Amino acid sequence: MNRVEVKKDNLCLNRIEEKCINCGMCLKTCQSINGFENDCINCGNCILTCPSGALTPKYDYQKVLGFINDTDYTVVVFTAPAVRVAIGDAFGFPPGSFLEGKMVSALKQIGFDYVFDTTFGADLTIMEEAKELLTRVHNKNLPMFTSCCPSWVLYAKKYHPELVKKLSTCKSPIAMQGAMIKSYFAEMYEIPKEKIISVSIAPCISKKYERSLYPDTDFAITTSELILMIQELGIDFKNLENSQFDKLLGKGSGGGLIFGVSGGVMESILRTAYYMENKENAPERFYELLEIHGEKDFKETTVDMKSFKIKIAVISKVSTIAKNYDKLKEYDFIEVMSCPGGCIGGGGQPLVPIKDLYNVRHERIFSMYNEDKNLKIKASYLNPEIRDAYDCYINKRKVILHANHNDIKNFTNNNKKSIMETREEK
Numbered sequence: 001m002n003r004v005e006v007k008k009d010n011l012c013l014n015r016i017e018e019k020c021i022n023c024g025m026c027l028k029t030c031q032s033i034n035g036f037e038n039d040c041i042n043c044g045n046c047i048l049t050c051p052s053g054a055l056t057p058k059y060d061y062q063k064v065l066g067f068i069n070d071t072d073y074t075v076v077v078f079t080a081p082a083v084r085v086a087i088g089d090a091f092g093f094p095p096g097s098f099l100e101g102k103m104v105s106a107l108k109q110i111g112f113d114y115v116f117d118t119t120f121g122a123d124l125t126i127m128e129e130a131k132e133l134l135t136r137v138h139n140k141n142l143p144m145f146t147s148c149c150p151s152w153v154l155y156a157k158k159y160h161p162e163l164v165k166k167l168s169t170c171k172s173p174i175a176m177q178g179a180m181i182k183s184y185f186a187e188m189y190e191i192p193k194e195k196i197i198s199v200s201i202a203p204c205i206s207k208k209y210e211r212s213l214y215p216d217t218d219f220a221i222t223t224s225e226l227i228l229m230i231q232e233l234g235i236d237f238k239n240l241e242n243s244q245f246d247k248l249l250g251k252g253s254g255g256g257l258i259f260g261v262s263g264g265v266m267e268s269i270l271r272t273a274y275y276m277e278n279k280e281n282a283p284e285r286f287y288e289l290l291e292i293h294g295e296k297d298f299k300e301t302t303v304d305m306k307s308f309k310i311k312i313a314v315i316s317k318v319s320t321i322a323k324n325y326d327k328l329k330e331y332d333f334i335e336v337m338s339c340p341g342g343c344i345g346g347g348g349q350p351l352v353p354i355k356d357l358y359n360v361r362h363e364r365i366f367s368m369y370n371e372d373k374n375l376k377i378k379a380s381y382l383n384p385e386i387r388d389a390y391d392c393y394i395n396k397r398k399v400i401l402h403a404n405h406n407d408i409k410n411f412t413n414n415n416k417k418s419i420m421e422t423r424e425e426k
């Protein structure tokens, strides 16, 4: 077999057979990023290197437009951090241009009733995951692995079930925001949740699979689908004025924003965990943890949390797990993202010339950290909308922000001895 297999029931990926020239690039990409072939974990990177445009996300945007045109429904959209630094590629902007304001205007022109920011959901994930990290540190239940990349979680379930109990139980930012839209938002705006359609826009095709697990998100569409919507509706993106996200589940912190880059989840959780542990803001180092910035597949450092030190690793591409498996037990907290450079390199991003992919990712990473520097609120616990959400709702009601990853028997036949058992035996 010369090319990746795209099964009929794949929720995320589509191949247009008439366009395929059988070049084998998709298989090469899958081998290099995931370390295997013909077992799709939905990262979608094959889309970005297919020279003939034969591979695409499985499109859902037309169904979304159908709901926008149906006045019976309130259609709520929320956009992941990495969309705003990639959308400009399709409209003649230099790579990495930070176009949040134009993106919000475009979403309003498309006709979404409310436009929220998934950086709010990321701030929620950070709050929950920082708490979980501290509990695990104090209970000596380490390492903990991040769980916000559904392709990584699926890979762990299939290939390393012994790691599943070490995954954070936190849902991803999109799954948390979906849950908040169907509860908090629905109650605050007195809209029956059956009449709300929640739509996430992300750089990621894997979120289409994830939403099948957490259906509070009705549709998960990609940056490239948003671009098609803008083009098909004839919106003059280049000349749009800037607009702002709506309030309640609106713009999040710098920590929420850098979730879109490899190392960003780690850095933002440590900012908030430091505050939760010590009741004081983290030192400056936590606002530019340079050792874990950039596109290297494996990054590591040790961070002084005042009352303890934490050894961290940041991994992109799941093939890096296999290459470094034996040393994972040396770390306390490990971030894993399936795409090179993190979500800014997701398979749902617009196509750019294959030879430019690395540089384009680099510009997106730079743009995200640059915006984090400019933002006044850089840590999730300082976000007033997050404080309100906890005070008015989450602390009083049952919102399901955590996941159960225990469906592993559906996936696996792997009985490898846990590296964590090895750690405990040491």
Ligand code: SF4
Pocket (backbone or CB within 6 Å): 002, 003, 004, 015, 019, 020, 021, 022, 023, 024, 025, 026, 027, 049, 050, 051, 052, 053, 054, 055
């Ligand atoms: S990369 Fe695209 S054109 Fe080449 S074999 Fe794969 S699907 Fe076909």
Ligand code: SF4
Pocket (backbone or CB within 6 Å): 042, 043, 148, 149, 150, 151, 152, 203, 204, 205, 206, 207, 337, 338, 339, 342, 343, 344, 345, 346, 347
């Ligand atoms: S790294 Fe981000 S874009 Fe890539 S599969 Fe994971 S969540 Fe999706």
